[in-house]
Amino acid sequence: MTAPIDAPERERLDAVIATALADLELAFEHVGTGSFLVTLEGEHKLRTMTWLVVQDHTLLVEAFFMRAPAENTAGTYGFLLGRNARTYGVHFSIDRVGDIFLTGQVPLAAVSADEIDRILGCVGTYADENFDPAIALGFASAIEREKAWRAKLAADAGSVTRPA
Template sequence: MTASGGGAVAEAGARLAAYAAEVGIGCELGGRPGEYVVTLPGEKKLRTVVSVLVRERTTSLSAFVIRNPDENHEAFYRALLRKNLRLQGIAYAVDPDGDVYVRGELPTSAVDEEHLDRVFGVVLAASDAAFNELLALGFLGSMRREWAWRVSRGESTANLEAFRHLLSDD
């Protein structure tokens, strides 16, 4: 699978597709010329979908992390800015709706196994590893209401177990 385009774009796309196949992650052509959609498996977040846009000189990556928080905006965004200080090659960004993404760029000539492994690792850490912390910062009120509703009806709280220490009266 390769996207149409110039030699550098086609070569980088072929390297990306080969890397994805080798490590067993999903990779398919996106809707734009030179775009690939890569799906990274997660632990806290089920998956992180990364748009990889391969162009002649640069390749950009963008992945949705979490929607605009319901509450605690100042602490939520402060945490993201602090996390930006430790990220390599990507950064948290906010779209006009307040939804959070990670974005990065690398030279198209650097689209190889070593760089892809590193940048996808950083994307996954920024999206998956930080997910529960970001949920607790920006959505604790909603999670408390959901927990109380589930407990009152005898429903499963399995999807909220990671937050039991914040939600349960026990």
Template sequence: MGEGGRTVDPLVSLRGHLDTLEVPWEEGTRPGETVLTLPGERKLRTVLSLVVGERALDLRAFVIRNPDENHEAFYRHLLRRSLRLPGVGYAVDGSGDVYLTGRVPLAGLDEDTLDELLGAVLAGCDDPFNELLRLGFWTSIRREWAWRLDRGEPTANLEAFRAELEALDARSPEEGGPRDR
């Protein structure tokens, strides 16, 4: 119940909280859905879907696609991180793509709780992004680095891995460094 005994629409309430927190949002395509695009430091952006149900707020954010390699270490890393994330956890869809999901009761959902939840989403999607790339896509990253260097292409999108990649370039092929290009 809201002020004066009126029932407050939880969707209106959620969007009001987002406005108070100055988080831009747009109406989603599903009933009760609100979509946010959160800026990141490692991952360019995280798109978050919030769906207001009868009793709970469901959330879902894409983290990263199905890894190419090193699956055991990749998923172990995610599971260990899940232990530290309040209100959210990792899930894998039928294609193996990784999402962050959660369900929070609507009762008591206020700006502080929503702010903490958005922080948990960024902690689960943005914070581990480079490590997930290292674990699940290192061979592709190395190929992309070599391709860009061979053609004089910019390497800015690989900057987070520069030191490791340059160290590999300095090694001989026998030590696991690059082959003749």
């Protein structure tokens, strides 16, 4: 096993990541040396907050995807687990309370501007493409209640008489 990276190498990787994020024109917070919180914008999942953290041997990539499903837990997790067979660099995972994340690790030797672009592109794409179907599976009852509430509001608004 290789030794953990030293401070100069950590600083070099920090600069590579910071430059790549700036060149990609992504919004990010530089939380500390080798630690970045990146905001990825999407169409279906509007924002995917993604951590990039230089560790001793790898670059940790972790993005919150969605809360634990309220229903159809097995179906929701099964859907996302099936997606893992076709992902690059990151995969869907759950934490101890069942919340869903995209997580991965990149060997430090592979960290470059191109790899940062590739891995963040994957995170953004996987989050955006899978968000609506995952929400539909895990929160179907809540979605139906919301639709019914909106329909009632629209109906009530249409039946309001206006003063002459």
